[in-house]
Amino acid sequence: MKLDAFLSNYHFSETHEIRIAAPPQAVWNAAMGADLNESVFVKLLMSLRFLPARLTGKKPPEGQGVALTFDDFAAAGFIKLDEEYPKEFLLGLAGRFWKISGELLDLTPAEFLAFEIPGYAKAGWNLTFAEIAPGVTRLSTETRIRCMGAEARRKFFPYWMLIRPFSGLIRMEMLRIIKKQAENAI
Numbered sequence: 001m002k003l004d005a006f007l008s009n010y011h012f013s014e015t016h017e018i019r020i021a022a023p024p025q026a027v028w029n030a031a032m033g034a035d036l037n038e039s040v041f042v043k044l045l046m047s048l049r050f051l052p053a054r055l056t057g058k059k060p061p062e063g064q065g066v067a068l069t070f071d072d073f074a075a076a077g078f079i080k081l082d083e084e085y086p087k088e089f090l091l092g093l094a095g096r097f098w099k100i101s102g103e104l105l106d107l108t109p110a111e112f113l114a115f116e117i118p119g120y121a122k123a124g125w126n127l128t129f130a131e132i133a134p135g136v137t138r139l140s141t142e143t144r145i146r147c148m149g150a151e152a153r154r155k156f157f158p159y160w161m162l163i164r165p166f167s168g169l170i171r172m173e174m175l176r177i178i179k180k181q182a183e184n185a186i
Contacts, residue, residue: 002082002090003142006113007124010144011153012160014168017140018175022182024129027137028086030182031127032070039173045166077104078125079112086129094122096152098159118149121156139178141171 020027036042073091074080081090092112095104096119107115115122123145130138145160147153 001126001128001142002084002088003124003126003144006081006090006092006109007122007144007146010124010146012145012147012156013143014164014171015140015142016168016171016175017138018172018179019132020137020139020179020182021135022137022186023135024086024131024137026185027129027139027178027182028089030185031089031129031139031178034174034178034181035069036174036177038177042170042173042177045170077102077106079107079109081109081112081124088126088128090124090126092122092124094120096120096155097123098155116148119152121145121147121152137182139175141175143167143171 022030036046070089070091077095078091078093081092083089092107092109093104094107094112094115095102103120105115105120112122123143125143126141128138128140128142130140132138145156147156
C-alpha cells in the first residue's frame with residue numbers, strides 16, 4: 001500500500017471496509033465523485049468538526065461549508081499524497097489536530113513524508129480497491145496517525161478518544177454512499 005510508504009510507523013489507526021457488487025474501476029469512479037451531502041449525518045458531523053475553525057475566524061471549505069467531496073477535503077487542508085488508479089487513493093494532513101484551529105500545515109507530499117517536527121502529528125487516510133471476485137470489490141479505508149513526540153501523543157490521545165467513534169461513523173457512511181453510487185451506476 002502507498003499508505004505504508006507515507007506512514008509505516010504510527011501510533012493510532014482505524015480501518016473500515018465494505019463489499020461492493022461492482023468492479024474496482026466503477027467503485028473508484030463512484031468514490032471520486034461521491035457526494036457526501038447525501039448523508040445528513042455526515043453533514044452534521046463535518047459541520048461540528050469545522051465549528052471551532054469558524055469560531056476562530058477561519059474560512060470554512062468552499063461548497064456547503066464542510067468537506068463533502070474529495071476535492072473539498074483538499075480545500076479543508078488535506079494533501080493529496082498519491083494515487084494508483086484503480087487501486088489506492090491517499091490523502092494526508094499535518095498539524096495539531098487537538099487544538100481548536102487545528103494548526104494545519106500546507107505541505108507537499110515530499111514535505112509530508114519528511115515531516116517530523118516535535119509537538120505535531122500527521123495523519124494518512126487511504127481508500128483501497130481490491131477485486132475479490134469477478135465484479136466484486138472490497139473497498140477499504142484506513143486512517144493512521146503518527147504523533148511527533150510523547151507530548152504530542154499525550155495531547156492527541158484524549159482528542160482521538162473523543163472523535164474516533166464519530167470519525168468511524170463518517171467513514172462507514174462514506175463507504176455506504178460509495179457502495180450505493182457504484183452499484184447504481186452499473
